[in-house]
Amino acid sequence: MRDLKPWLDLIFKRPGRLMVGGVLILATLISGIALLAVSGWFITETALVGLLLAAGVAASINLYVPGGAIRFFAVSRTVFRYLERVYNHDTVLRLLTDIRVALFQRLSLASRSLRGELSGAQWLSRLTSDVDALDTLYLRLIAPTALAALVTFLVVVLASVLFDMRTALLVGLILLVALVIATVGVYLRTRHLAARQSDRQEALRTAVIEHIEGFAELTAAGRTGKHAAWLMRQAHQVTSEQAKADTRVGWHLAGSHLLINLSAVFALWAGFALFQVGAVSGPVLVLLPIALLGIAEVYAMLPDAFAKLGATVASAQRLNRDCRANVATADVSTVDLPADTALLAENITVKHAGYAPLFTHFNLEVQAGERLGIIGHSGSGKSSLADTFAELLPAQGKLACRDRVYLTQKTVLFEDTLRANLLLGSPNASDTDLWRILELVELAQRFASEPDQLDTWLGSAGNRLSGGEARRVALARVLLNPAPLVILDEPFTGLDAETRARISKRMDGLLEGKTVVSLAHGPDALPGTDRVIYLRG
Template sequence: MTESSRRHSITTQPALPDWVIRLDEGATLERAVMSNPSLCQTLAPWLRLLGRRRRRLQLGALLLLATVASAIGLLALSGWFITATALTGMLLAAGVAASLDVYVPGGGIRFFAVARTVARYVERLYNHDSVLRLLADLRARLFAVLAGLDGHSLARRRASEWLNRLTADIDTLDGLYLRLLAPPVVALLAILGVAGFLALFVPMIGAWVASILLLAWCWLVVGQARWGLAPSRRRVASLDQLRGQAVETLQGLPELVAFSTLERQRARLEAEEAALYADQWRLGVRGAFGTALVGLVVGGTALLALWLGASAFQAGQVSGPVMVMMPLALLAMGEALGSLPAAFTQFGASLAAAERLNALEAAPPAPLGGARPLGGEVPELVLDKVGLRYPGALTSALHDVTLRLAPGERIALLGASGAGKSSLAALVAGQLSPSAGQVSVAGTPLGELAPAAWREALAWQTQRLELFDDSLAANLRLAAPDADEAALRRVLALVELDDWAATLPQGLQTRVGESGGLLSGGQARRLSLARVLLRERARIVILDEPFAGVDAAMAARIAARLDAWLEGRSLLYLIHQWQDAAPLPGIERGYRLVEGRLESV
């Protein structure tokens, strides 16, 4: 997709996910969820990724459990000790002989206080380090997926959408362990542990506590997730769309101002923003309800335990200190349950992010994926009745194209903008798969070649130049990472950029700006050509308008040097009209692409 087409696509609305359409039509949330892959299928790839660090995550969960257990032990033992001390003092004041060992419970209180502080610090440090490692795993996996996509798949989405996948979706999934897996497991173990501990003294209290807290746990995990599913999923889609439109509004600002459509675009952004804020408000209210429920349940169970404990005390089943200890132990459950409402109210966002990333992995792989090597000689390139149609396009980009590039031959391919020259080059480079016919190299179908072998044999100067906001040297070394400074200056001399580079204050370390924005059009074009000249092992070369923006005299001088470098290599030369081929000698044949059909010149 060209820069112009990307900018004009600002006014188009991207297709909404299937679940959004169904919800907008008034279907129930249950129907929308049931029509999508199951929860296990959606999260399974990411849970398997977490499983690679199973031992580390288990240790992190144990640290989290140790923090909660220390908090429960601290409150419970403190309540018992304070009450026992008060009762012992009252007995001594009344003249009754009494004694209390203050050293063991006092030591226990100090132990739990220090253990809670240390466990909390180590848990935060360790688990956040684990999350950063998981984030690296997630991004590495997504980079691998993106690198394997073909041009059709990449063209389906705008650059802002790919950026959102790489940042927002990954950032949503990186908390899968720390928010959605470890806390509910730890909370469940804490509920069972506290209920079992209380049951040792009064079984009825343990039973009531277990029943109430387990019901609360089910709501906080399952109920909050289902309640927040629709708005949290809509929020992800709205945020994706809003980010994309904001980025493309800035990119297309001159066109929007020129065509007086800026206010309309701003109104669209404000409407999308209002919908996002509405869903965030809904999620905030539902999360606040869950937090309030935690406080109500924890306080209610503590009050119930106190009442039942008082009855047991009157019946002589428990002592006064134990009666006080039981509700205080339950008050510490707020620490175990407190993080669940906010996390599970946003569960739909994690599910939506997983679904979107799963869809990327299900996309067709790039055409290159074989294992056959390629010999060191210059290979023959053949396109046999090749057709190409982009997904959703009204017409085919290429129709029944047959072309043979013999070893060492130079062919010019002419055509107006949009005729299909760049599409044909992308087929040859292996970025696209033909809809019909076959591309073969040295008699081997392109898809059967090892990707590394074909990339080493091919050098391609694209129409868009692909310059990054980095130094001159870094942009050149994209073609040859091991190239030394002498090699860089040599290729710059071939395109007459060496004297200019020598005058720069930072020399080869001078930054070129985003997309080469700090260079003139001719300088950017020559810099991309210099990068091609670093590909010494290339045996087939594709040049797309190499002299655009370069004056005729300079083009003739560079072409003479380029002619020597191309000796023994095959060349596919993409130009608009035959006159553009004049600077470069040795062009043996010419073809013209007209609406995707190949004609001899």
């Protein structure tokens, strides 16, 4: 359970909102129980008065007070339920924001090699299902359990006031056993099963995503049907395990409800004995058993929540493992960088996990303000070398570099406006700056003709643009960044020779005074350079 502590500390940073949300849930529960109890009391009182009048005995009843109480609790239950749903769902969304921000902060401090070990599908699982398991921890588990205990205590106090202490203690003991069965009992019976189920669901989710992404390759290999059948077997195993967990939850839910009903029967039996000696009236006799039956609504939420606690702990373990900030942030040792040097690599070994090294004993020194070109054919390791310079790929050796901005070989645009995508490079850039950089990459006229101009929506991954236009937007975003070291991997992908030459010439003035490391498959695909390195591989 210690794995939940970092996330619980994060959740409890909003104690005011949690307290208000808990009070609204409590008010809803009390209104519901009170509505049942007062209604039972009122119906019993009315029936007794009716029998007395039928027997010719003078009797009277106050219809207004209990009737008003019933209407009040009926309305208050509805109002509190509405307020609780709106307020607590807003709280959950705020907690989700806190968790995601904290998660990304911890990921930014984690080991780069650790981040690279997970596939995109696994990261998707971390950022969706694992986070979802934590953001509802308060609303699904903490608040209902605390309030169930509190409501149970209040009902026991009510029993001691209306009946006697002996009845109250026995009712409390029965309810305590029911509470333990619905919470701790469920958790102990399902924790290992839920943890395994969580891991299997993540593995199945990852396999399905990889099946979709690799569908063309599977079709070409003639293995689509076999792989789909394997996925179905995995899904059947997951559903079978889920059915087993649901069965255990159902038995515990039935056991807790049975004990609640037994407590109501016992209260009725004990109350009848008190009624015979005149210690309680008939309506009061009915009030406590009905209130006890109302507790079933509170307890019904608990077994399912505690059945998922094992999976929640497993999610927390995965996130904690993947966000370890105490792991060394690099396999590369840092060295002191001379004042006139922008990038220094000494005895660098670059390799991907499970493969032979791309480079060994690689040394490079780039002077401040120098423009270095690196040329190599496809597969020679250009992009891996660029990733190493940008500290995205772990390597062995000594590496130091100035603040940098990196244009990756893959064009990455976000589903947002042109302005939002450009401002990622320089958040304080003015509209004049944006139009100037668009002019440099020959896109100003293209977007000036759009109705929304800078606020033109680029679509998913920039799918409203051609490949060359998307590449130029990504290049413009990098050129806006004030970092002194610029790393460009295939900056002119998708551009014809004439356009490339014009943009390259304009870039010379903009990049004046900066250090530029550009990588391409040939010299004609590079901007202006002072020297060129050729990679052999």
